[in-house]
Amino acid sequence: MKIVTSRQMAELDRVTIHTYGIPALVLMENAGRSCTEWILRILEEKVGGPQEASVAVVCGKGNNGGDGMVIARHLHNRGAYVEVFLLSEEDAMSADARTQYEILRRMDVEIRVIRDTEGVEDLRTYLEEVHLCVDAIFGTGLSSPLSGIVREVVEVINLSMAPVFAVDIPTGIDATTGRIMGEAIRAESTGTFGLLKLGHVLLPGSIHCGETEIYDVGIPQRAVFDAQIKTEALDEQVVKSMLSVRPPDFHKGDAGRVHIVGGSPGMTGAPCLAGSAALRMGAGLITVVTPESLRPIVEAKQMEVMTHGIPDGGTGYFTPGMIPALMEVLSKADVIVVGPGLGMTETMPAFVKELISRIKVPFLLDADALNALSGEADILQGATAPCILTPHPGEMARLMKETIESIEAARIDSARHLAEEERVTVILKGARTVVATPKGDIFINTTGNPYMASGGMGDALTGMIAALASQGLSPNDAACAGVYLHGMSADLLVRDHPMTPVTATDVIGNIRGALQQILGEPPPKE
CATH class of the missing domain: 3.40.1190.20 (Ribokinase)
Incomplete structure (x- = not known):
């Protein structure tokens, strides 16, 4: 089973989009739908199905946040009560995340922006009632320790009793080294895309990931072969x-x-x-x-x-x-x-x-x-x-x-x-x-x-x-x-x-x- 660094994964994404012509929005949709299928299984076990469930989806400004908003949309369509908590204003989002945001607005999904301590407290209160929290704050591109409001949010999620599903990799884990970047989400399960990252396998990151599944989101196998990845997990x-x-x-x-x-x-x-x-x-x-x-x-x-x-x-x-x-x-x-x-x-x-x-x-x-x-x-x-x-x-x-x-x-x-x-x-x-x-x-x-x-x-x-x-x-x-x-x-x-x-x-x-x-x-x- 091949394993990549965050840089290798970013290059595979780039090749998929620019060399093979698969739009980033397609990859994002595939990622969100794949995660949703697993989340639905989780909700079925916990409360008997999405219609009985309430979910918090916490999103950052990048494409990981965009993946989270795709998940929110599909869960909303399946009858779950979903509230989205954004750690970004609309104009600071990536282009593809902004597209997903506009879709959610038109669907009347509840969206809250966490701007300050008051927003963090709103999240804390809501987490007392939810059946699941989706972590879509940062993906594999994290390069510096968490700080400020983001770190506060991660701490609040960890202190809550809500089980956490992490999108791609738990926020706060360095995808290349597995190190904790100041603070990190402790997830019950993680859905990752294309290939495992080193952070899913190395300690202490692997402990924070919980059960991890890999989803095919459309990255061509030829692109993976051409990347000549030299790191593999023994299985x-x-x-x-x-x-x-x-x-x-x-x-x-x-x-x-x-x-x-x-x-x-x-x-x-x-x-x-x-x-x-x-x-x-x-x-x-x-x-x-x-x-x-x-x-x-x-x-x-x-x-x-x-x-x-x-x-x-x-x-x-x-x-x-x-x-x-x-x-x-x-x-x-x-x-x-x-x-x-x-x-x-x-x-x-x-x-x-x-x-x-x-x-x-x-x-x-x-x-x-x-x-x-x-x-x-x-x-x-x-x-x-x-x-x-x-x-x-x-x-x-x-x-x-x-x-x-x-x-x-x-x-x-x-x-x-x-x-x-x-x-x-x-x-x-x-x-x-x-x-x-x-x-x-x-x-x-x-x-x-x-x-x-x-x-x-x-x-x-x-x-x-x-x-x-x-x-x-x-x-x-x-x-x-x-x-x-x-x-x-x-x-x-x-x-x-x-x-x-x-x-x-x-x-x-x-x-x-x-x-x-x-x-x-x-x-x-x-």
Whole structure:
């Protein structure tokens, strides 16, 4: 599902109107009618139909306000009692919004102009009686924080008990970043046009949107194709297309060999979690490769996952001198993971850098393998095999010599820059995990929840991605499918046990459920 910035959407509108000759009033009519159909369904559920309903439609001066006035007209025609509240004088409206305003006047729809605090109070009073409020104040073009009367109106709407339907995007949400511009409408539902905007998907904007539907308002598909939009939301259909059914003669060798390099004193659980996740995700043969002095501990935690110890002189840590013996073991791998529980020592950066230069099969760098490259991400340009990075914001900040705040403020741009510069696949973890490819394509994950906030989740994700790559998925597809299934596994658990924290072990144990959800298979019998 393609996602656009506000600028990309404005350009698509411009091309539709000026290149294809579809008038803006036609787009506005299509938008308003589409929203009206959903609003009618809402009113049917709440009060039994439009004839029993009263609705407030709050409109700004631009085309978003024009969309709202189209909605008001159609609701009026269907028997609803509608009052329109305008945040603009007629002569300040856009040309198309003014056209809609004139139509409403001729239809004797009640229109009030909010000019001052008294107008805001009129709205507050009316909202006490309505069954629905339609937010058509600002659309995707908002570029500065709300202030003055507009902000007061948004606050009044939020304080009311009226459910809100937002036209295109809730007022106050930056359509490109999802940030709140001072204050923002909290909508129960949102009807958007043509394509999703980033503000519908990124936090905190997505929370304010409620349930979101996308309406075809007449933008030509050719225009969308020509726009070469490189950002996409991951959904079940996309991920399902990446997975395949195993043939009857499939065996464990076909499912791939995953080797996980990790473990240090006190952190043997991390590579074990990654190994368990790889097993559940379908890798054929998994080996946790760890310092020999830790191997008995790791082996005691594993059943179907193999272990291999590299002589370490009893230190419990990997060192550069262990690389020749390690490479002999890794020569049998189809995919290599480096990092879970690796620990940080003075020689760990040298160990990781040399290992990167020697690996010849697809590999993932996670946790301390990323910390070992702090400020030296350009080392990755020397890799001769495809590489996937799985940083959280702190690890990303260290890699790029940035602050966590700057990474979080520009998650998409940060991930894309690192992926393109170092020619790697980047998974920037967090709420709305971002996957960036070496070609600059962006995928935003839509699964996952705050009850996943516990240790080991990253290890589980790493193992799942490695397993998918070992079964033939490209690094990009393995990254996308892995993050989606990882989040879905947790979402299914929280659905069945609301408001209950989940552990990495829980998520690993429910990978089968996530796969069944994607592939459409029935749940297993108890």
